[in-house]
Amino acid sequence: MKIRLERDVLAEAxxxxxxxxxxxxxxPVLAGMLVRADAGGVVMSSFDYETSAQISVNAQVADEGEALISGRLLADISRSLPNKPVDITADDSRMELVCGSARFTLQTLPVAEYPALPTMPESAGRVASVDFAEAVSQVVVAAGRDELLPVFTGVRMELDGETLSLLATDRYRMALKEISWQPDSPQATGAALVPAKVLAETAKSMTAGEAVNVSLAAGGSGDGLIGFSGTGPGGMRETTTRLLDGEFPKVRHLMNIQPALSVRADTAELIAAAKRVALVAERNTSLRMMIGEDSVVLEAATGDQAQASEAISATVENHAGGEPAISAAGFNPGYLLDALTVLDAPFAHFSFTAPGKPCLITGLAEIDGEQLMDYRHVIMLMRLPG
Incomplete structure (x- = not known):
């Protein structure tokens, strides 16, 4: 194999x-990156039996061929090269990179032992890349991190006609985002439980092109395969990953809370105040929201050592009438900040039912406007002492 690529194209790919x-x-071979050159250009790929990634880039190909090389080492080298064309040659045992006066010689891995990449599933439709990236970023904050409970580490993608829904939960919070997309079939329906980490990295890395193509293979959960493809600075990108096994919990009904009390406030003010007050929050203790008639006060403390509070003007509405159903709410500080940070709306709407019960957070374009229901975030409130 003998090829020449621009340094930035190589480094990005x-x-x-x-x-x-x-x-x-x-x-050991799974740590390798497969580099294949033919008349159409150069294809680089990786695969660990769960997730595959592949990118096609333009290059000057003098001799066709393929080589398997340590992927992380190649990434470190490519990033460090001077801004000049890179010549790469490889045989059965060695790969050589020459860029200006810099020269690297690397031992290759046995290509014959490398597993074949899975075939991209059948296309299901397309979604605007920027909308997809934003939607995924809003939902993955609620996905679990505990690998011992894999079903909670995924994002459930639901296809229903022209609506694509993303849903995640770690049992203590839930996030739902609904966006429009272009299905290949108007009657498209289906669902897939996708690893949240893979989905987040994929969506973020495919914003250069206008759209991301979603491909879904039929099969039970755990046996199915989902694929994403789109263009990036380096060329065409494709990734596939196996779906997670297990049944996702039925939590959609929690997104339809009928509030006994609601609070509306400026999102940026809430974020700034919560960050300041949370500085003194003791581990595993709540950040309290004290609800008044026309304001809320955020409070936190570390025993008698440190206390903090900050008041924010708010619109408070008692929907049930009579005595307010709730006068104080306890939030996990990190969960509250995660929800507000990804809300992407100038104002936040809190729907409360009772102390210790789920709280629904939605966005508002205006303080007295209608709730933006395309994104809904539910946080299980912490019980307050007394």
Whole structure:
């Protein structure tokens, strides 16, 4: 194999593929990146039996061929090269990179032992790349991190005609985002439980092109495969990942809370105040929201050592009438900040039912406007002492 690429094209392509490499590969060849050159250009790929990544880039190909090389090392080298064309040659045992006066010689891995990449599933439709990236970022904050409970580490993608829904929960909070997309079939329906980490990295890395193509293979959860493809600075990008096994909990009904009390306030003011007050919050204790007639006060403390409070003007409405159903709410500080940070609306609307019960957070374009129901975030309130 003998090829020439521009330095930036090489660095971008290798970095994108390398992000999917396993940190602790079960066999040494899975740490490798497959570089294949033919008349159409150069294709770089990685695969760990769960997630695959592949990128096609333009290059001058003098001799066709393929080589398997340590992916992370190649990424480090590519990033450090001077801004000049890069010549790469490889045979059965060595790969050589020459860029200006810089020269690297690397030992290759056995290509014959590398597993075949899965075939991209059948296309299901397309979604605007920027909308997709924003939607995924809003939902993955609510996904779990505990690998011992894998069903909670995923994002449930639901296809229903021209609506694409993303839903995630870690049992203590839930996030739902609904966006429009272009299905290949107007009657398209289906669902897939996608690893949240893979989905987040994929959506963020495909915003250069106008759209992301979603492909879904039929099969039960755990046996199915989902694929995403789109264009980036380096060329065409494709990734596939196996769906998570297990049944996602039925939590959609929690998104339809009928409030006994609602609070509306400026999102930026809430975020700034919550960050300041949370500085003194003791581990595993709540950030309290004290609800008044026309304001809320955020409070936190570390025993007698430190206390903090800050008042924010708010619109408070008692929907049930009579004595307010709730006068104080306890939030996990991190959960509250996560929800407000990804809300993407100038004002926030809190729907409360009772102390210790779920709280629904939605966005508002105007303080007295209608709720923006395309994104809904539910937080399970912490019980307050007394």
């Amino acid at each position: 290798v970095a994108w593929v390398a992000r999917s490499l396993p940190t602790r590969p079960s066999v």
